[in-house]
Amino acid sequence: MSADSCETGDREIWKNAEDSSSGRGGRKHEIARTLEIRSFFTALSSWFTLYITQSVQRQKDQSSCFIREMPYGECECRMKVHLRMRPSSKPSSALHFDEAKAMVRIDVQKKQSNSGGPTKLYTDQIVFSLDSVIRTTDQETVFDLCAKEIVDDVLRGYNGTIMTYGHVGSGKTFTMTGGNKEYAHRGIIPRAVHRLFQEKEEKPEAGITVQMSYLEVYNEGIYDLLQRKGEPGGCLMILEDNGLLEIPGLAKIPVENEAETLKLYFEGEKLRSYSNHTLNQMSSRSHCVLTFYIERQTGIRTFQDVTVAKLNLVDLAGNERLKNIADYRGHLRREAMGINKSLSFLLQTVYALRLGQDYIPFRHSRLTTLLKESLGGNCKTVLVVCAWPEDYFLDETIGALRFAQWVKCLKTTAVINKKLDFASTKRRYVREISDLRQELALKDALSGRMGASYNELTEEAKTQLRNKIEAFITDEKELDQIPIENFRQVKELFCLFKEAHVSIHAQLEKVLAEYRLIPPPEEPPPEDNGVGELACEGFHVGIAPLDARPERHAKPGPLSPEAKSCGVSMLTYKEKDVPEGVWECESDIRNDAFLEFKHATQEGQEQETVLKNKEEELRTKRRYARDISASLNKAKQEVEELKKLIEEKGVIKPSNCAELEKRAALMTRFRFVKAVYHKVHKELKIAKQNLEALQQEVRDQKEKLLVSFYSWFDNVAKYRGEETEQFMASMA
Ligand SMILES: Nc1ncnc2c1ncn2[C@@H]1O[C@H](COP(=O)(O)OP(=O)(O)OP(=O)(O)O)[C@@H](O)[C@H]1O
CATH class of the missing domain: 1.20.85 (Photosynthetic Reaction Center, subunit M; domain 1)
Structure with missing residues (x-):
């Protein structure tokens, strides 16, 4: 490195060094090295600042749903709500969509009865505001708008939930799973699976591992949809331990690639409860929760953290009016009653959360218990409300949109879930200590303290310090003679001063004892001879000297x-x-x-x-x-x-x-x-x-x-x- 390549301040140092060294090559070389290190460090720090700024900006761009970011990756989020309309041949004229503003206006016919007079009909308008209104059949757009952000957040370590809600036949399963006629009709689940494994393949250093579980809630019973043939597949229980839900017995199957995952998923789909409904030939009669458990390593080499996140993909069963069911006594009606009941508990829970009530009825149904974290805990949640825009379903559409409005008000607090791992924590600290030592060494080099050591003091060094302290105490030496180099040494100095103090105190005690400054022991009083006091010390009434x-x-x-x-x-x-x-x-x-x-x-x-x-x-x-x-x-x-x-x-x-x-x-x-x-x-x-x-x-x-x-x-x-x-x- 030459003097020309130095900054202005460094140039001065270099010049001074040249002047002062006057032929002493060692000193000049030392300064050159110091300047080299300094400029390297400056470049490194500016690169690091740029990197941090860019990554923070990237994070902000990615997390547009964040309301408030908090330290340690914690963020308070509002739940996002999207409306997806199923295509219809005779759409209702009462529905008006403003996709740009993500709003829906519904014209509702109402009756006004004047006292005694004839009943008048008038049109009222209900306006709903959402995060987006989707009327296209393009599944990719739906995934990009509703699910992509959540899937990416899950890969960063946040828990995420994507839920579909709507009445029977409104297109929930089509949105979540997709249609089987065309490949382009793949729904959110296959696309999310693709996104997960794409990341796994693209970033092998992240060591992403995926496990999956699939369950359905049918008639208030939880059933595992991944139980293989021959294995017990009875009703499962939910256990809550310290706020964390667990379903003992639920299969959590590790999956390696997209094909294997989808195969398992479709096998599970076969076990799902479907019925032939007048509105839907393949009507889902249960609420289904497909969960992916993603573990990944973040950072580089020894700074690795392990994040563990869950992605819940929930396809709720559709609500319907019982009066519309032709099968009055059959199982379809019973199923519908069960579905409506559990959905009404979901509504109650959301309503209670929206009002911020003290008691939230999560435990009233299996579904709300399962969705506890997604509705009000450590999770980023998206709701896709599906609707069939026909006059016949207008009431159901209004009900679904009301529910959507409530959900839109809910907030959750999501954190990056880091797994505590002793070995990696230890590695991290060892690395951190080593880095700090290097930083100290660099600072010492820059401030001209080349020989400073931060190791444990040797016995020899301790003896030297002791001698210096003794010399200082006996006034032989100045305080400057005692070196202050590092924290360990300062601690040792304190100990040695204490030692000296104790020793001086003991010597002083000895001298005091020599001078008999401790009060003498009590002597026994002289015996009374009954005659009175001695003439020289007492008195009596007679003649006294x-x-x-x-x-x-x-x-x-x-x-x-x-x-x-x-x-x-x-x-x-x-x-x-x-x-x-x-x-x-x-x-x-x-x-x-x-x-x-x-x-x-x-x-x-x-x-x-x-x-x-x-x-x-x-x-x-x-x-x-x-x-x-x-x-x-x-x-x-x-x-x-x-x-x-x-x-x-x-x-x-x-x-x-x-x-x-x-x-x-x-x-x-x-x-x-x-x-x-x-x-x-x-x-x-x-x-x-x-x-x-x-x-x-x-x-x-x-x-x-x-x-x-x-x-x-x-x-x-x-x-x-x-x-x-x-x-x-x-x-x-
Ligand atoms: N956006 C859409 N584009 C094209 N077809 C759709 C769309 N939405 C729904 N469909 C079709 O409508 C039918 C019913 O949809 P789907 O099964 O998804 O309804 P659902 O809400 O899940 O009903 P259920 O509650 O009974 O399970 C399916 O045949 C599906 O292909």
Whole structure:
């Protein structure tokens, strides 16, 4: 590739490469390759866009009946309705056709009776609008207009149904099967079969497989028309499982070519119920459903999807007025009653669907059950209404056209039916992954990231990453040193960072434990010797050493001269709480009384216990605060030492790996100890606050105890004084 063949932007790159390479052939070659790949990719993408646009357009052209296309090949379709008129020697003058507008106008004679006056006749007009009105006998035109689109959609993977409806002798079977006089009279079925096998032959790579089943609904019984002689051919049942219909026992025969299929079909036709009718020598007395099951592979090679679609070709039995049947009691009348009944259920179902009712009577008859999907499910449906344009059948024609109008309002939602196949899905994903890898490689090449790998990281690569992270954490390296190349690597980086975090956390815990920052275990309280508190930690009402006095925060209450003289350790208390005469007693007496109060009275015991607990707690907290304070000093000292060491070593550049490691370890230790120092400092602050609060609580409790004691002492002294006086008086 030369510079001349490049786009303008590429030309610039090429020029720059030429300038920068200045003789370095490798770089130039690399850029040439990149440009080559880029231009190939651009051409490929424009070709692909063109292909997609054309295929979407083709799809739209083919599916003119689509009302709304939805993703994944799903489309909401309106049912199409065509009117086919049978040729007649004396056509009714009441019928007017507008083939261009696909409309039919019928003049109807009506009677108007004025009150008391004579009855007047007047002509009313009924207009029906359809998708097409066909008056020709040309069967090919009928197939092209009514069936071709559906058959092609079936080959694309949609379900399709083509149905004929009309009164007896109106030409339903002629439309569906055709006449046997001329080859050109082939009806929709042989032409559809031809179309299916034509596609099969033309596209062998699609691997189309066809199976067929043929059944009739006669007198509310379902019969298989492909059952060979000698095989059981009784009435079949319809099973519905999860919305899907199944007829167990119905033969589904694989067919390979057109001739084989038609042979089977005509064999089935022989088993069909016919009667000799006044209107039709070969009048069908049953509804027939011929179904083709088509499986095909779409796409190319590993992108293959398997689609499974059904083509239902339904020839309904004709309705007729019972009064027109000459055979009043015979089987023809019974058959007609059965046919009319099932067709009236079909009408009810269509009517309910048209009104959008909650309940749709699909299950009221075999025919409506069979047509459930075609009328309101995953299917594209076409109805061909056949009519005999003679005055005698005018009512039947109006009825058929009314039915056609209802059907025209119905909508179905058809989807391309894809078969889930594990092997092909796996192949598809493998291929997709490989394509994505190639795309990544191409993008990397275009953005100059030639060496990027998207494979699982090797142990060696992981170790390298770990070292880089460690270097980054210890501040030795910048963040740029950690490479970000692909998603796998980013995930690995996260894992390694987590690992580092866990390890750092564990080390920190270890250092914290070293500094005894975990609160010490609870020590058992000292045994009570019953004498009271130790002079240095507690208090009593007698003489106490001066240094044992607790701090005074509040303004002390007034002390009596007596109290002052005997050196009683008095806590803050309110003057009014101290009873009169307390201070007149001997200090020994008071102390004895205090001991008695604490150990012999319930109130004293309770208050003494609370006080002791609080004092014990205070002692523990004091010890803890002392320990923390020691740890803080130790940490502070180590921080200072490490700082000094780092400052000294920072000047010398590490010459080997061992020294580098030592420095990293020193830095790590410094950071840990500093963190510990801050943590301990915080804890000491909290411990001090707690200590102060507890000291206040102890003081309050002591005061409470004293006040209670004084109150008790006053009462007891009075009582004992009276007792002594009484004793002395009796002795005198
Ligand atoms: N469009 C047509 N062109 C020529 N002949 C026709 C056409 N339609 C019907 N016929 C002829 O009319 C006769 C009756 O037609 P056909 O059997 O198709 O009616 P049908 O609706 O199926 O009646 P039935 O409900 O009794 O089965 C046949 O002999 C058929 O050849």
